[in-house]
Amino acid sequence: MAFTVPKILANKKDKGWFKKIIKLESNTSEGEIKSSLSKTLIFIISLVFFGFFIGTGSGNGFKLLKKIETGEIDHNDRIKFIDGDYSKVEIVGSNSSFIFYLEKGNKTVMISPINGIIKSIEVIK
Numbered sequence: 001m002a003f004t005v006p007k008i009l010a011n012k013k014d015k016g017w018f019k020k021i022i023k024l025e026s027n028t029s030e031g032e033i034k035s036s037l038s039k040t041l042i043f044i045i046s047l048v049f050f051g052f053f054i055g056t057g058s059g060n061g062f063k064l065l066k067k068i069e070t071g072e073i074d075h076n077d078r079i080k081f082i083d084g085d086y087s088k089v090e091i092v093g094s095n096s097s098f099i100f101y102l103e104k105g106n107k108t109v110m111i112s113p114i115n116g117i118i119k120s121i122e123v124i125k
Helices: 004-010 016-022 030-070
Strands: 077-081 086-094 098-103 109-113 118-123
Antiparallel strands (some): 077 118, 086 098
C-alpha cells in the first residue's frame, strides 16, 4: 500500500485538484512526486501507529488507576520472596528485570527486582 498509493497518485499529477493539494511546480518529475508521496505516507502511517500505542497505553493506565481508587482489584497472585515471606498481590505489569504489583490493602504500586528477591510467583484461583 505504501508503494502503490504514491504510484497511483503520481499518475494524477496533471489534474487541477492534485496540483492544488500538493502544490506542485510545473517541472517536477514523476519520480520526485512518487518519492515525496512515499515519504509523506510513511510519516502518516508511523504517526498513526505512534498515536495508537500511546493512546492504548494511556487508556489502560487510567483504567487501572480507576480500579485502584475504587478498590476493584482482585488479588489473584502470590509472591514468595527469597527470605520465605509470602505476599498476596495483584501483578499489574512486568518486564525482564522488574515486577510491578499491588499488595492487598495498599494502593501504592510496588516495584521489585525479579532476580535475587523473588523465589516464585503463584496464580491463585
